Amino acid sequence: xxxxxxxxxxxxxxxxxxxxxPGQEETINALLEGKDTLSILxxxxxxxxxxxxxxxxxxxxxxxxxxxISLMQxxxxxxxxxxxxxxxxxxxxxxGKERASVLRNLKSFKFVFTSPEMLDNQQVLTALKxxxxxxxxxxxAHCISQWGPxxxxxxxxxxxxxxxxxxxxxxxxxxxxxxxxxxxxxKKMGMATAYQVIKSVDRPNIFLAGQxxxxxxxxxxxxxxxxxxxxxxxxxxxxxxxxxSQMAEWLENQTDLNVAAYHAGVxxxxxxxxxxxxxxxxxxxICATSAFGMGIDKNDIRYVxxxxxxxxxxxxxxxxxxxxxxxxxxLAVLLYANGDEMIQRQLTxxxxxxxxxxxxxxxxxxxxxxLGEQASLFEFYLEHxxxxxxxxxxxxxxxxxxxxxxxxMVAYIKEDGCKRKYLLTYFGxxxxxxxxxxxxxxxxxxxxxxxxxxxxxxxxxNKMGWENRLKALLNITEN
DNA sequence: CGGTGGGACGATAGCGTCCCACCGGTGCTCTATT
Numbered sequence: 080x081x082x083x084x085x086x087x088x089x090x091x092x093x094x095x096x097x098x099x100x101p102g103q104e105e106t107i108n109a110l111l112e113g114k115d116t117l118s119i120l121x122x123x124x125x126x127x128x129x130x131x132x133x134x135x136x137x138x139x140x141x142x143x144x145x146x147x148i149s150l151m152q153x154x155x156x157x158x159x160x161x162x163x164x165x166x167x168x169x170x171x172x173x174x175g176k177e178r179a180s181v182l183r184n185l186k187s188f189k190f191v192f193t194s195p196e197m198l199d200n201q202q203v204l205t206a207l208k209x210x211x212x213x214x215x216x217x218x219x220a221h222c223i224s225q226w227g228p229x230x231x232x233x234x235x236x237x238x239x240x241x242x243x244x245x246x247x248x249x250x251x252x253x254x255x256x257x258x259x260x261x262x263x264x265x266k267k268m269g270m271a272t273a274y275q276v277i278k279s280v281d282r283p284n285i286f287l288a289g290q291x292x293x294x295x296x297x298x299x300x301x302x303x304x305x306x307x308x309x310x311x312x313x314x315x316x317x318x319x320x321x322x323x324s325q326m327a328e329w330l331e332n333q334t335d336l337n338v339a340a341y342h343a344g345v346x347x348x349x350x351x352x353x354x355x356x357x358x359x360x361x362x363x364x365i366c367a368t369s370a371f372g373m374g375i376d377k378n379d380i381r382y383v384x385x386x387x388x389x390x391x392x393x394x395x396x397x398x399x400x401x402x403x404x405x406x407x408x409x410l411a412v413l414l415y416a417n418g419d420e421m422i423q424r425q426l427t428x429x430x431x432x433x434x435x436x437x438x439x440x441x442x443x444x445x446x447x448x449x450l451g452e453q454a455s456l457f458e459f460y461l462e463h464x465x466x467x468x469x470x471x472x473x474x475x476x477x478x479x480x481x482x483x484x485x486x487x488m489v490a491y492i493k494e495d496g497c498k499r500k501y502l503l504t505y506f507g508x509x510x511x512x513x514x515x516x517x518x519x520x521x522x523x524x525x526x527x528x529x530x531x532x533x534x535x536x537x538x539x540x541n542k543m544g545w546e547n548r549l550k551a552l553l554n555i556t557e558n
Numbered sequence: 559c560g561g562t563g564g565g566a567c568g569a570t571a572g573c574g575t576c577c578c579a580c581c582g583g584t585g586c587t588c589t590a591t592t
Contacts, residue, residue: 321582
């Protein structure tokens with residue numbers, strides 16, 4: 080048990096802060112008492128401190144599970160800049176002798192960053208087991224619930240991994256989670272009794288607006304008007320790569336702004352360049368798919384416009400939450416044409432095979448290939464001792480849930496009352512009542528009345544350091 | 559699924575209507591082949 084002064088000393092000596100931000104102290108105290116903790120703090124609340132500070136008060140390794148290599152790289156760089164050298168990223172980039180050497184000498188690292196996929200590797204797990212894991216951290220923990228079942232199944236193995244590591248004190252971190260998602264995360268981690276630190280997901284400086292249009296052409300016109308008035312920096316989200324690219328080109332031609340597209344089909348080196356130019360205010364607008372966002376630490380994004388609706392309100396809140404981290408007036412606009420939800424329905428649909436087919440695949444009587452695109456996913460679950468019945472049940476439940484979430488997303492657009500109230504109610508919160516710059520229900524004709532601050536050019540010496548990130552990127556592209 | 563955009567077609571000189579193909583995201587890691 081650490082006393083308060085000891086904790087404040089570390090805060091001052093390692094991080095240079097005198098006070099905690101909301102939710103930080105409570106989380107850190109819980110962890111130091113050995114309580115498994117779920118912390119839901121809004122973006123910009125200083126989540127990395129939650130595990131970095133206890134690191135200096137606990138003996139043993141801090142194991143951080145992160146969904147993206149770029150996120151890990153950011154954290155590694157940040158720790159290096161803080162003067163902490165005992166940091167390693169265990170990813171696919173680390174191979175051969177180098178990997179073997181790191182795994183042999185894991186003890187010499189205080190912070191070990193890794194992906195869920197890596198933890199499914201027996202060598203890695205064995206090496207970790209030989210060390211004391213003082214704290215296990217799952218960053219972006221909503222991925223357990225959202226990416227696990229249908230996209231990155233290794234997320235569902237983390238429960239087992241944790242047990243194999245001797246059930247170390249565990250911290251689950253995210254910015255957005257409804258009560259239902261919280262329950263789901265805790266269940267999938269086997270941590271039903273975890274201590275919970277939950278702060279409001281509300282971001283009062285983000286004005287919430289919706290705009291219904293009859294046709295795509297009309298939507299394009301509205302979009303153009305918006306970005307001409309609110310010059311950015313801003314993000315426009317699309318549900319398709321192709322449209323993101325096309326609209327980026329169109330907007331670039333129609334305006335004086337610098338616009339680029341960002342999605343998984345863009346070459347890694349280009350993605351990297353675009354992100355840096357956006358960070359440095361050399362690009363004002365990014366036309367993106369959901370690939371853009373996690374780990375974007377830019378505080379003066381003035382608006383987030385959705386050309387298409389996302390698959391649910393959690394994703395919506397995540398995406399609009401990238402606006403206005405500096406606390407200044409910002410804007411979220413959702414454009415909607417009848418039938419837009421069809422795209423999402425198609426994107427999220429999974430064909431669930433009959434139990435008998437799965438049983439035959441399990442017994443080796445049938446090749447998983449007959450399941451088409453989803454083959455490897457079902458194969459994964461079968462190979463990891465999920466029974467066909469469990470798998471079917473999981474996917475059926477998921478299907479119903481996905482459709483329900485989409486309906487709630489559509490209901491948000493069609494909501495006649497206060498949008499913020501609807502959103503916060505969805506996240507299980509009370510709402511005290513709107514202010515003037517709350518949402519389009521409280522401020523009619525908002526697009527003429529709303530004024531957003533003008534972003535200043537980034538001074539040359541403040542531009543983001545990117546050398547390490549480029550190095551990491553070249554490692555990826557070299558193989 | 560259902561909207562959209564392009565092309566064909568028809569009846570008639572500048573356009574309406576119908577049909578049909580097309581669309582559609584998120585990332586990790588390992589492995590085999592050039």
